[in-house]
Amino acid sequence: MRNMLAMISTVIRGALSKNGVKVVVSTRTYADFTAQASFDIKKCDLHRLEEGPPQQALLTREEGLKYYRIMQTVRRMELKADQLYKQKIIRGFCHLYDGQEACAMGIEAGINPTDHLITAYRAHGYTFTRGVPVKEILAELTGRRGGVAKGKGGSMHMYAKNFYGGNGIVGAQVPLGAGVALACQYLGNNEICVTLYGDGAANQGQIFESFNMASLWKLPCIFICENNKYGMGTSVERASASTDYYKRGDFIPGLRVDGMDVLCVREATKFAADFCRAGKGPILMELQTYRYHGHSMSDPGVSYRTREEIQEVRSKSDPISMLKERMLSTSMASVEELKEIDVEVRKEIEDAAQFATTDPEPPLEELCNHIFHNDSPLEVRGTNPWSKLKSVS
Numbered sequence: 304m305r306n307m308l309a310m311i312s313t314v315i316r317g318a319l320s321k322n323g324v325k326v327v328v329s330t331r332t333y334a335d336f337t338a339q340a341s342f343d344i345k346k347c348d349l350h351r352l353e354e355g356p357p358q359q360a361l362l363t364r365e366e367g368l369k370y371y372r373i374m375q376t377v378r379r380m381e382l383k384a385d386q387l388y389k390q391k392i393i394r395g396f397c398h399l400y401d402g403q404e405a406c407a408m409g410i411e412a413g414i415n416p417t418d419h420l421i422t423a424y425r426a427h428g429y430t431f432t433r434g435v436p437v438k439e440i441l442a443e444l445t446g447r448r449g450g451v452a453k454g455k456g457g458s459m460h461m462y463a464k465n466f467y468g469g470n471g472i473v474g475a476q477v478p479l480g481a482g483v484a485l486a487c488q489y490l491g492n493n494e495i496c497v498t499l500y501g502d503g504a505a506n507q508g509q510i511f512e513s514f515n516m517a518s519l520w521k522l523p524c525i526f527i528c529e530n531n532k533y534g535m536g537t538s539v540e541r542a543s544a545s546t547d548y549y550k551r552g553d554f555i556p557g558l559r560v561d562g563m564d565v566l567c568v569r570e571a572t573k574f575a576a577d578f579c580r581a582g583k584g585p586i587l588m589e590l591q592t593y594r595y596h597g598h599s600m601s602d603p604g605v606s607y608r609t610r611e612e613i614q615e616v617r618s619k620s621d622p623i624s625m626l627k628e629r630m631l632s633t634s635m636a637s638v639e640e641l642k643e644i645d646v647e648v649r650k651e652i653e654d655a656a657q658f659a660t661t662d663p664e665p666p667l668e669e670l671c672n673h674i675f676h677n678d679s680p681l682e683v684r685g686t687n688p689w690s691k692l693k694s695v696s
Contacts, residue, residue, distance in 0.1 A: 339363040340633040344567045350550045350557035356574040360566035367630045370412065370565055372644050374404040374623050377428045379652045380437050384427065384444055388600050392660060393444045396471070397458040400428040402595035405622035406529055407432045409568025410497060414576050417465065419487065421480040422499040424459040426469035433466040437651060441659035449662040455673070474500055474507030477526070481513040484524035495523040495579045503534020505548050514552045514585070521584035525575045526552065528587070529562065531594045536607045549589035562590030563620040593620070
């Protein structure tokens, strides 16, 4: 189809010379680009599995451009959130996701939109990949009426169709995810639930209880530990007697995956999803990833690790740079094309930030709404629906 249309993209570059502006025009058609390419990916470590995901991944040009745009959007969105927080426009808790974009994008590429996903408080990336626009995410962070949770939830409480948050209590989303998987099994709809938690939450007792129940009942649940090496300010070696998180389901099969490679995450997620859909029960994945910012905005992130460590990860394992290099090296995209995406993403983020800082805050009388799913007229903490709230500030 592309070759038939032969749509021409024109790249115009201007260079100043003594005589004025010198314009160089080059034309490229879709036929000039590689339609698809196969890449070697890192082998996954396996637990209680005879074989794992493939060690080669096929990437089409269309997929590559989509993944690049989404990961770049998440990166820029988080950097904007960092800026707004430091300007005291965003208040309260805020946990940023930059550095871990390959996890969110790879998981989303490996499951269906009708599948379900629940995660912890580092939720902005998944909120976006699950379909919520950037402006609604930033507006939620700034507590505005146009936010995804009407400005009432903030950073840790964002929701969308088939996405159950954003949960603030460490590890508490894992039994909820097992419950969603139980509902999928009960309804017989061939859907699965992806249940995420961090290495810091991996020692919570409720996680092991969820493993046990999910295994007994063969629930279609992919348990995923996003191991970003540090739980708050504590390295995994100081927090866990065993850092082989993919083995800690014991009786549940597990995979350890390169979480900085979007293709590796995608292939592992597809493998895990097929495993669950085949009625084999739950499976556990450990994504080895890295967060560039601190645990939260109150954590500078350099008291328990060095700036050099962070810079080394950025220079050698950055998920966006890795995808970009693959696409350029196989002539799947041009430098100019990717720069154009960068410009478009920056504009989208700036427009979203403008909305998030000018949209009105929810009115005071909205405070007690949406407490019950059916607005049941019950007293809650001394308030009732017919009492008018008044601001004393």
